[in-house]
Amino acid sequence: MTSRPDRRTALITGASLLAAAALPVHAQKKYGPGASDTEIKLGQTMPYSGPASAYGTIGRLQQAYFKMLNEQGGIKGRKINLISLDDGYSPPKAVEQVRRLVEQEQVLALFQTLGTPSNSAIHKYVNAKKVPHLFLATGATKWADPEHFPWTIGFNLSYQAEGIIYAKYLLKEKPNAKVAILYQNDDYGKDLLKGVKDGLGAKGAKMIVAEASYEVSDPTVDSQIVTLQGSGADTFINITTPKFAAQAVRKAYDSGWKPLHLLNNVGASVGSVLTPAGLDKSVGLLTVQYYKDPNDPQWKDDPAMLEWRAFMGRYYTDGDPKDASNLYAYIAVQTMVHVLKACGDDLSRENLMKQAASIKSLKLPLMLPGMTLNTSPKDYFLVKQAQLAKFTGTQWETFGQLLSTVD
Template sequence: MKFSHNRRATLIAGAAVLAGVSTPAIAQKKYGPGASDTEIKLGQTMPYSGPASAYGTIGKLEQAYFKMVNDNGGVNGRKINLISLDDGYSPPRAVEQVRKLVEQDEVLALFQTLGTPSNSAIHQYVNAKKVPHLLLATGATKWADPQHFPWTIGFNLSYQAEGTIYAKYLLREKPNAKIALLYQNDDYGKDLLKGVKDGLGAKGAKMIVSEASYEVTDPTVDSQILTLQGSGADTFIDITTPKFSAQAIRKAFDSGWKPLHIINNVGASVGSVLTPAGLDKSVGLLTVQYYKDPNDPQWKDDPAMLEWRAFMGRYYREGDPKDASNLYAYLAAQIMVQILKQCGNDLTRENVMRQAANIKNLKLPLLLTGMSLNSSPTDYALVKQGQLARFTGTLWQGFGEILSTSD
C-alpha cells in the first residue's frame, strides 16, 4: 500500500499528539532504569492466550504504534522499546512476568498492563518498587488512589462510574425495571456491580431480582443466563469480558429472553463480541462510550478516523478495523507518547510519574467530541465522561448528552 506525502505527514502529526501542550525546554539529561540517549524501554503484560485473549490485539497495536513513532524519529530523539509479554490473564503469571520486566529487563515504566485481576496482583509490588504503572487497561476504581498508590494511574472510565451511569439511566427511564445481573467473579466484575448498586441507591435496590456470577475459567455462561431468565427480569445488566459477552448475547437471544440488555463497555466491541454473537442478536443493546466507534458512519470522513485507518493499513494490517479495542489501544499509545514528550530529557521514573499526574486538557481527536483528559497529583481519574449508545444492528448510535461521572 503506497502512502502519499500528505497522508504520511498526517500520521506523523498524529504520532506527535501535542494537543497544545508545549515541549519542555531542553534541560540537563537525567535517566532512570530503561532510559538512555537512544532508548525508552517500557513493559507490559497482555493476555495473548487464555480466556481474555481477544484483548491481545491491544498489545499488538501498541507495538505497531510505537514502531510508527520510531520510524518518524521517536520521542525527543529516542526510540520506544515496548516489551510485551503474555500473562494468559492469570494473576500469578502476571506477577512472574512483571518481576521479569522490572528486575531483569529494567523497564522505565509499565504501560497498559491489562486486566483487573492481573493488575491487582502486581499493585503492591510496583508501588513498593516505585515503578510508574501507567494507563492500566482496566477501569477498576482503585487505580485512581494517589494517596495510597501514587505510582499507579489508570486510563479507562472507571467501572463504578460506568455502573452508576447505567443505574441512573434506569431510574430515569425505566423506574419499574426488574433487573438481572451477570458479573465476572473478581475485582473487575464486583467493581462495576458496586457502581450499579450505588447508583440505584437504597430505594432502587429492590429493582434487582436476580444475580449470577461466573469464573474466568468457566467454559460458558449458558446456565447463568437461563437462571437469570427464570427470574422474570425484564432488564439485564451484563458485566462480562469479550468471550463471555458474546456467549451471553447469543444465549439470551436463542433462549427467547428479550430483556433490555445493557452490556459494559469492555464487552461491547462490534468486531470481537457482537459479530461473533450475531449482529441480529445484538440489536437494541445499550452501552456507554467515551471514544468514537470505528463502525459508525458518522465518523467515516472524520480526519482522526482517516488517520487511524491509514495507520491500520500500513502498520497493523492483520488487525481488525471493526474491533474497537484497536482504536482504544491507539488512544492509550497516544497518551503514553504525550507523557514521554512532557518528560523532555528528564527520563527518571519520578518525572515520568510526575508528568502522568499532570495531563492538562488533552483533547485527542478520537475521543468523543467535547471530551478532554485531565489528571493532577490528587486526581488520577483520566476519563470522567461518557455517552450512552444503542446498537442498531450495524453500529453503536450515541444518544443523549455527554455525561460526567458526577451527573
C-alpha cells in the same frame, strides 16, 4: 605590574558566569532505568492467550504504533522499546512476567498492563518498587488512589462510574425495571456491580431481582443466563469480558429472553463480541462510550478516523478495523506518547509520574467530541465523561448528552 580589570570586563565576566551557571539546568539530562540518549524501554503484560485473548490485539497495535513512531525518529531521537509479554490473564503469571520486566529488563515504566485480576496481583509490588504503572487497561476504581498507590494511574472510565451511569438511566427511563445482573466474579465484576447498586440507591434492593456470577475458567455462561431469565427480569445488566459477553448476548436471544440489555463497555466491541454473537441478536443493546466507534458511519470521513484506518492499513494489517479495542489501544498509546514528550530530557521515574499526574485538558481526536483527559496529583481519574449508545444492528449510535461522572 598586573593591570586591574576594568568595570566593563568585570560585568562581562560576571554575566558570563551567571549564564554558564544557568545553562546546566536546561541542558542536563536525567535518566531512570530503561532510559538513555537512544532508547526508552517500556513493559507490559497482555493476555495473548487464555480466556481474555481477544484483548491481545491491544498490545499488538501498540507495538505497531511504536514501530511507526520509531521510523519517524522516535521521541527526541529516542526509540521506544515496548516489551510486551503474555500473562494468559493469569495473576500468578502476571506477577512472574512483571518481575522479569522490572528486575531483569529494567524498564522505565509499565504501560497498559491489562486486566483487573492481573493488575491487582502486581499493584503493591510495583508501588513498593516505585515503578510508574501507567494507564492500566482496566477500569477498576482502585487505580485512582494517589494517597496509597502513588505510582499507579488507570486509563479507562472507572467501572463504578459506568455502573452509576446505567443506574441513573434506569431510574429515569425505567424506574419499575426488574433487573438481573451477570458479573465476572473478581474485582472487575464486583466493582461495576457496586457502581450499579450505588447508583440505584435504596430503591435498588427492590429493582434487582437476580444476580449470577461466573469464573473466567468457566467454559460458558449459558446456565447463568437460563437462571437469570427464569427470575422474570425485564432488564439485564451484562458485566462480562469479550468471550463471555458474546456467549451471553447469543444465549439470551436464542432462549427467547428479550430484556432491555445493558452491556458493559469492555465487552461491547462489534468486531470481537457482537459479530461472533450475531449482529441480528445484538440489536437494541445499550452501552457507554467515550471514544468514537469505528463502525459508526458518522465518523466515516472524520480526519482522525481516516488517519487511524491508514495506520491500520500500513502498520497493523492483521488487526480488525471493526474491533473497537484497536481504536482504544491507539488512544491509550497516544496518551503515553504525550506524557513521554512532556518529560523532555528528564526521563526519571519521578518526573514521568509527575507528568502523568499533570495532564491538563488533553484532547485526542478519536475521543468523543467535547471530551478532555485530565489528571492532578490528587485526582488520578483520567476519563470522567461518557455517552450512552444503542446498537442498531451495524453500529453503536450515541444518544443523549455527554455525561460527567464526577458529580
